[in-house]
Amino acid sequence: MLKKQFVVYGIVQGVGFRYFTWKKATEIGLNGIVKNQRDGSVYILAEGSASQIDSFRDWLSHGPPSARVDRVEENDYSGTHSFGLFSVEH
Known part of the structure; x- marks a missing residue:
C-alpha cells in the first residue's frame, strides 16, 4: 500500500x-482523510494501491466542476499510522 499526501x-x-x-476516494476504495487548511487549500492523505493512487491523482488535478484547481502538491507519507475508511475531517 502506498501512502500519499496531497495539498x-x-x-x-x-x-x-x-x-x-470523499466520494471519489470511497468510489476508488482508498483509505485516508481530507480536511480544509487555514491557508485556503485542502489537505488529503490517501492510502491505497498504486493504481488507486494514480486514478485519484488524475481526478485531483481538476476536482469537481464547482472547484478550480490551480495546483496539486504531492509527497510520500512516511508516518506509520494506518487509516480506516476515507473520512472528512473538520
Whole structure:
C-alpha cells in the first residue's frame, strides 16, 4: 500500500471539494482523510494501491466542476499510522 499526501490549491473551499473528494476516494476504495487548511487549500492523505493512487491523482488535478484547481502538491507519507475508511475531517 502506498501512502500519499496531497495539498490542493485554488478555489477549493466552500465549493464542496471535501465532499466530492470523499466520494471519489470511497468510489476508488482508498483509505485516508481530507480536511480544509487555514491557508485556503485542502489537505488529503490517501492510502491505497498504486493504481488507486494514480486514478485519484488524475481526478485531483481538476476536482469537481464547482472547484478550480490551480495546483496539486504531492509527497510520500512516511508516518506509520494506518487509516480506516476515507473520512472528512473538520
